[in-house]
Amino acid sequence: MNLDLSQTEENYLKAIFSLSIATSKAISTNAIAEKLETKASSVTDMIKKLSDKELVHYKKYQGASLTVAGKAIAVRIIRKHRLWEVFLVKHLNFKWDEVHDVAEQLEHIKSTKLTQQLDEYLEFPTHDPHGDPIPDENGNIDFHTGVMLSSILASEIAIIMGVKDSTSSFLKYLDSSGIKLGSVVEVLHKEEFDNSMLIQIEGQKLSISQQIAKNLYVKKQR
Amino acid sequence: MNLDLSQTEENYLKAIFSLSIATSKAISTNAIAEKLETKASSVTDMIKKLSDKELVHYKKYQGASLTVAGKAIAVRIIRKHRLWEVFLVKHLNFKWDEVHDVAEQLEHIKSTKLTQQLDEYLEFPTHDPHGDPIPDENGNIDFHTGVMLSSILASEIAIIMGVKDSTSSFLKYLDSSGIKLGSVVEVLHKEEFDNSMLIQIEGQKLSISQQIAKNLYVKKQR
DNA sequence: AATTATTTTTAGACTTGTCTAAAAATTAGT
């Protein structure tokens, strides 16, 4: 069995992996198609192929899920993606909203030595510039605690740990508002009407919509 | 005109470029096929395509040569290849005989910011780990002086500037013989019979075949 | 200059990944 996958195949595995985080059910053809901006018929073809290679479990009309082997590959790709993001920000002066497209290319470079050495060179980072956890060499991931800022109650204090949405527009909004990873947030008030919240962050008061709050991972301070 | 080339197209341009260094004539279909380890018929197809994109000059049965636009692209790829090689050796602990395959992949990453920043990060290196010149941002290259060790006469002294053959086996031979870029060589004796030479290098006497000497670029010391 | 050998091109086929349009299966709605 040829385990040297095409970039396309790798992208499918990665898509299924990331869609699998939120659920334990099989991932629908349509969901994959939407994620990869392709057509359902193309997805069906590819899932069959990956199923033949025993990288996904697949029964007609029942959606797809990763096998152990498939998940291992997906995690390796994500590991590479995030390591490269760290490299770009830490050493090459990229902003956190500029790294995605380049990392999307770099993640497909095949060389275990490269990945290992890069990891070492970066001093074994645990999180990427967006706060996402970097899988270790064995594929273990410290998933986010999963607490969103939107769930924090008034008068509580938390620390920004990551962003869920990594689109450039969201990241630029955060930059312009002075919200960074590590920032301490105090929830001053929650508006019942639209669930927006008034917060104290980086020395200023700021009103943020629920949409924003739902996309910020935080660690609650006791 | 879509200027976003596939990796395959880029590899053809690079192959034609490197074959063009030794000659001013058009490059034959067969030569390209051999370089890329493919068939002549495939080369014909691709050359036509590149000709349509005005990246190569092509007349049936007359071989191919790069247009100004094609050469510019080829040089950019070579620039990226060599910058990555420097990165791998300088920062990621790769040996000079290990970098080629990885750089072959990395050279296709598309991001002008990445290339610029990498160049700056590496402090604008002028040569890669094999002594090959790195084109600058505008595509200018300091070609090798072109003097090979084989042309150096007995009792003359020279400095190793680069290797012509970058295969792993040749580089490992050099490592095991203590021959490095920058090494000072004195030609002690030239054997008329087989053109081998006895040299003094890195504190030892060494006999090398003409084959070896023909693959080492040197700068003659006056 | 005619013939032979080599190189190059063409023609047709195959693979990968994609698409559209139609058919089949599943899910939802009453």
Added chain:
DNA sequence: ACTAATTTTTAGACAAGTCTAAAAATAATT
């Protein structure tokens, strides 16, 4: 439970890049 709506799959086509085998052009030989 039975249509209706939605999702998924199939069938057939296409583009990129490759191949083999045969034809055409060029180069070499005598």
